Amino acid sequence: MLQDTLTGIVVAPWSPLYNESRVDYNTRFPPFTPAYIVYCQKSMDVIRAIRWAISHRVRFRIRSGGHSYEAYSLLNGGIVIDVSAINHVDYAPDTGIAKIGAGAKLIDIYQSLWDLGRVTIPGGSCATVGIAGLTLGGGFGLVSRKFGLTCDSVVGLSMVDARGQLVEASSSQNPDLFWASRGGGGNNFGVVTEFRFKTHPVSDVTIFFLQWTWDRLWDVVPGFQQWADPFTLDDRIVAILTLPAAVTGHVSITGEFLGDPQALLPLLAPLFKIAGMTEKVIRPMSYIDAVKHFAGIATEPHRWIAHGVPHHDTFKNTSAYTFEIFPDPAIRVIENALTHVPGPSALVQLDTYGGAIARVPEDATAFPHRKARSCLQFQTYWTKPEDTDAHIRWVEKFRRSMLPYTSGAYVNYCDSRIERWPRDYYDGNLKRLLAVKRRWDPKNAFQFPQGLSQLVRAPGFCRSKINPGYDSNS
Secondary structure (H helix, E strand, C coil), X not given: CHHHHCCCEEECCCXXXXXXXXXXXXXXXXXXXXXXXXXXXXXXHHHHHHHHHHHHCCCEEEECCCCCCCCCCCCCCCEEEECCCCCCEEEECCCCXXXXXXXXXXXXXXXXXXXXXXXXXXXXXCCCCEHHHHHHHCCCCCCHHHHCCHHHHEEEEEEECCCCCEEEECCCCCHHXXXXXXXXXXXXXXXXXXXXXXXXXXXEEEEEEEEEEHHHHHHHHHHHHHHCCCCCCCCCEEEEXXXXXXXXXXXXXXXXXXXXXXXXXXXXXXHHCCCCEEEEEEEEEEHHHXXXXXXXXXXXXXXXXXXXXXCCCXXXXXXXXXXXXXXXXXXXXXXXXXXXXXXXXXEEEEEECCCCCCCCCCCCCCCCCCCCCEEEEEEEECCCHHHHHHHHHHHHHHHHHCHHHCECCCHHHCCCCCCCHHHHHHHHHHHHHHHHHHHHCCCCCCCCCCCHHHCCCCCCCCCCCCCCXXXXXX
16 A cells, blocks of 8 residues: 555545645646645655655656746646655754755745854745755845855755665765756756755845836836846845836835945945935845845735735746846837736846856856846736636736847746747756756656656656546646
8 A cells, every 4th residue: 555655644635634735836726636645754755755656657746845836846646745844954053054954944944044053045035935946946035146046055965866765966976966956957856855055144134125106117127237237236235126017106126235224325326316216215134034024924025025926826927037238129028018917916027146146157057047137037916717818828928028138047937838948947058967867867757847857768657547536647
């Protein structure tokens, strides 16, 4: 029996936890019907789950925080191997190294590292994102221009491979797997159970919020892009330009500075000169309080939130990178898209790159978009099911309209409608990633719709069904 051969917490369709365990973070997707969900509590649980799935030729997916934009961490008919219970955070002050379980949520990591040593790692802003998916795809956050991407702070990791064996990866152990696991995306090579991160000291920071009337868009967009030059902007600043639907009546720039207000104000001076500003907030606080503000779990989340729209769980997001300042036709596309929206919770967001991100060579890790000026996030949120198609069409039309002015896409903002996703996600690192995939997963066990499994000529090992009555199509 499956329940007898797996360890951890095995959730079946008749289990009390089943209904809540089969729902994706993005409620755009209806509940999935996995045959079983295995909550692993230690590495041995993962080892047994992988070995069972391989020996029985059963399709499986891996889940950490469960924030896949396209629900790639769930499936119908197979098993979900969930590592969210492997969530320890251990910090060694003498070395500055943090050992973090693959299922740890970002807010718990930030709080623990703050409490243990006033240190951090450069992760994302959404509180409940799991560290594994974020890191394996690269990982961008509000201190990344100073400390790099999340994956840049990884010094080692433990992974259960396709043989069901626990292996170590670092610059000296299995360096090809270590390289691929820093930007090559999750679910491709194995199941990470623990990361080792170098940490970075933090103390007080300054957060800022600048707002203009929407009719100043033509001043704010070029002004922001000129100011946010990836090679000249002070590394201590990460800023986000948020351009919402025209009906909101405003555009804004939000950001964080690793320093005090007196040092920040001269750096923001060019933005203060943009006409039409209606609000300016400069606020010093501790690093951990800033984390909570940007995660939307402190006061005024609508003002500071850095990962979308508060209290909306139904969404369609996609991404692209810009390497040049937008010419007028690009701004016209943005203006037109935001004027004709399917609902008020539609926006595009520009996250500033450069700094420490750009100083890492494009082929030093699997993450290829090092030289980008910024990452664009096209986002829309809604509540009524009947509005779904209109919102998805809007995002896709907007993304395609910007293709002459952008390139690439971020694998952590996966989008099933990107046709040339291998090139867009991995660019010049794709060939090397495929070689790592063939070596570490020769039977192509780790599979999902936009996985490297789609590109290698290895036989799928999975049979169609695990139990009668469960469709294995995902």
